């Protein structure tokens with residue numbers, strides 16, 4: 001009997017695999033590790049789960065392919081290595097997934113894609129569509145173009161932001177250690193493994209140390225990532241990618257690795273996060289029917305239920321939804337700008353394309369992006 005019921009109930013997974021594990025101790029990509037990981041992910045999908053893979057390894061693979069003696073220090077050298085290595089990386093995954101009849105897709109994300117509100121909605125829409133098509137997105141940071149000031153640098157943070165983006169149930173951080181130890185096991189071989197802890201427990205900060213020579217952030221960024229993921233209710237497990245059948249064992253709730261518990265109901269966590277995320281840019285006035293469906297059935301807001309628009313806002317902005325007396329009913333991330341909303345308000349969603357000239361979302365605010373007030 002497992003105590004990790006939040007993990008065994010998880011259906012949507014983000015699995016992040018770090019450089020420390022993938023890159024054969026600096027000798028290039030380890031195809032044995034990649035093939036084994038991909039067959040484990042294929043099995044997870046066979047159990048009815050959706051899988052998004054966040055994979056590091058581009059820089060390390062590029063360094064080897066370009067015959068560089070060591071990791072370069074100059075930004076453009078690193079970016080050139082990433083450009084070369086990313087295609088090696090994605091080719092390895094494409095070949096490995098093909099063996100299991102699975103289509104994979106390369107998705108390169110930058111800071112703005114997961115932070116800026118309009119691009120946030122685009123990235124979310126594309127990833128959800130890929131998952132609905134049965135594709136496994138293979139995500140990495142868009143290292144070739146990011147600058148130092150805005151790069152994530154480590155993929156733990158990117159993994160967590162992707163988990164927020166797609167409302168993942170679980171984030172699995174696969175690395176070269178069994179999990180989070182009470183001290184860095186490289187410096188303190190007797191340190192004990194933390195099997196499970198509240199993700200927000202302050203004592204964890206003193207335990208997490210920096211990364212090894214291949215990885216970027218060590219346990220510091222993994223702990224931070226787990227806390228970021230927890231904002232949208234995602235549970236995190238840190239485990240060793242070298243452990244046999246690690247993905248299946250974690251998914252089955254085995255007591256391996258470190259489980260960082262959110263202690264929250266996922267839906268509430270996501271809505272709280274959404275509500276606190278951004279300031280309100282404008283508002284829409286709803287008719288009585290729309291107020292009722294939002295309140296009573298938890299449905300999305302369609303343009304047909306909107307009577308008027310106040311203020312200026314862009315796609316992805318947070319907008320307040322008010323009843324005819326001006327009382328706030330809900331707030332959420334809007335799919336159309338204020339000008340576009342003025343043109344489609346009161347209309348059926350089937351008319352959006354002929355009015356705006358393109359087929360966007362049928363909802364003005366999708367229920368997943370809407371919080372009742």
Ligand SMILES: Nc1ncnc2c1ncn2[C@@H]1O[C@H](COP(=O)(O)OP(=O)(O)O)[C@@H](O)[C@H]1O
Nearest residue numbers: 018019020175181184209211212215216217218
């Ligand atoms: N408390 C800790 N428990 C486990 N590992 C730790 C701890 N503190 C620091 N580390 C280091 O973090 C490393 C894993 O992180 P990192 O090198 O960034 O790998 P990855 O590429 O998988 O993200 C381990 O090799 C380990 O030396």
Ligand SMILES: N[C@@H](CCC(=O)OP(=O)(O)O)C(=O)O
Nearest residue numbers: 018019056057058059155216
């Ligand atoms: N985007 C970089 C990954 C950075 C990195 O190594 O991150 P991590 O695996 O979290 O230590 C790459 O593909 O080389």
